Amino acid sequence: MTSALTLGAIRASVGLKLDRLLSAVVSGDNLLERMASYHLATGGKRLRAVIAPWVCANLGGDPADALAFGVGLELIHNGTLIHDDVQDGDEWRRGEPALWRKWGVAQAINVGDAMYFWGLEAVAQGPNGALAVGHVSRAVVGTITGQVMEFQLRPSAAEQLEPTLMAWVNTATAKTGALFGACVACGVIAAGEVEAEALVAAQELGEAIGLVFQVQDDFLDLVGDKGRERAGTDLKEGKLSFPVAWCYQNAAPDLSSRLQVIVDTPRAETTDAMVDEGLVVLEDSGAIEATADWLRNMRDSIGDQRYAATLPGIVDRILRPVAHRL
């Protein structure tokens, strides 16, 4: 596959069409469609939309056969974001007020719900639609399972999970990876490869990519500029991240227990000095270097996976914001 289409090339080929199909789903003027349209207009990279056509094209298929899958997966992804903002009380999404802040929690639940059904309706229209709906549905149950586990990893959670590195990896693989996996799998289905073995390989590749995406996001919060006020916002918010879970598991007890106190302190009570101290603990314990190592290792090994050549350069692109530290 020497002449594999790049992300830029597939975007040039199907990006506009995907945008038009997405807009068409929510083009009506009832309140439900206007709310959904507001959310979609906040933007996003539309990465879930483009993966299936991209994979399909690089397997020799017609990317047009995967457009319905791309549209469906992008809609489902946006449904999870709308519900996520409600669940976390996050007030902003891509620089705009989160949907629940404009129309309330009840309506935001409705819009997320509708995104799911619009999404699966689209998926059902693709080639081998019933097979694709089954695969996507199982993957999204994985996403939701990851979301359930994320709440179990919080300090005050009922039925709390121990915040080990393994628990973090399982949660992130489910929450972020499962839907990427469905995107790759749908591209494979659109190209006519429908054996169980092919779908498992596609799902695993997408899950690995999703996991890299999540670890990169955690790493960026510590070492780069995420467009937030300062480094360490996740520490302030009490989020368990890859570096924090690594530290809990591998650092000397005094360092890891001090970090745990900082992470578990409620957001409003976490001072900037505490965040700075947490960053020092992560540096001194080796957690930051271990995270960089893990990312380098994934970057070098993902290329060996089946179907990796159908998404040329995707890992480098995901890692671009933190490339200066790798």
Next chain:
Amino acid sequence: MTSALTLGAIRASVGLKLDRLLSAVVSGDNLLERMASYHLATGGKRLRAVIAPWVCANLGGDPADALAFGVGLELIHNGTLIHDDVQDGDEWRRGEPALWRKWGVAQAINVGDAMYFWGLEAVAQGPNGALAVGHVSRAVVGTITGQVMEFQLRPSAAEQLEPTLMAWVNTATAKTGALFGACVACGVIAAGEVEAEALVAAQELGEAIGLVFQVQDDFLDLVGDKGRERAGTDLKEGKLSFPVAWCYQNAAPDLSSRLQVIVDTPRAETTDAMVDEGLVVLEDSGAIEATADWLRNMRDSIGDQRYAATLPGIVDRILRPVAHRL
């Protein structure tokens, strides 16, 4: 169709199997499945589960072909109930604490979400799965549209809808009718009738049945025993119902404006005397008799619809709790 299967007969034939299939979906021991299992164990009549097999059998098909549809539709229905309880702040569901009260709002959103994807995964496994997923998805978007409108009918709503009888009927047809429609349509699909015209007729029959169900429920709150403390609970809760919307539209201005004050008074401030006064207004304005007339009329006319004979006795059964007033 002289020997059409009754509801009792189809339940005897497939009820146990449906229960077993439903339980199997949530039989795992992770928190997501345990929460979902808790909700399903609260019971319910499983009416959405049995309609598709019932219709299929009475069209000469094998009800076993419609089991996946029945399971999927019952799961989706229960997902809407879980989210509905969150949205309304309802603390009880079938006599047990609502899921959000036991595990919190965020986890309840997760469980409802998962019900949707388990549900459509099941639907995709039925005959003509992709067609069925498309039909069901569109119908559930209708359900959600009705839910959006219900919030727009509330006194303090943003983008409020005028509480006319037409607005109420449109809302109830969408919110309650659309999913019943999908149940009938899936039974028709399972029996091999897949032309657009057949699906439209099936959807319309289900929507009419759902509407009767909702008007009956409103009527029962005024004239019967719903297992709540007293008649008129909906008036206390400020719910727009068929009789209330009828009164707004048809009663003398002094009566209808007095009723509106009672309905719009916040629940905590609505006294029993106000509820009693509201009941008198509904009686004196003719709203209660008009509702009874409407129900009698629907009972007599629904039987003329295509596919009505595939659900023998369903309207009488729905009207049984209020039969003494018809």
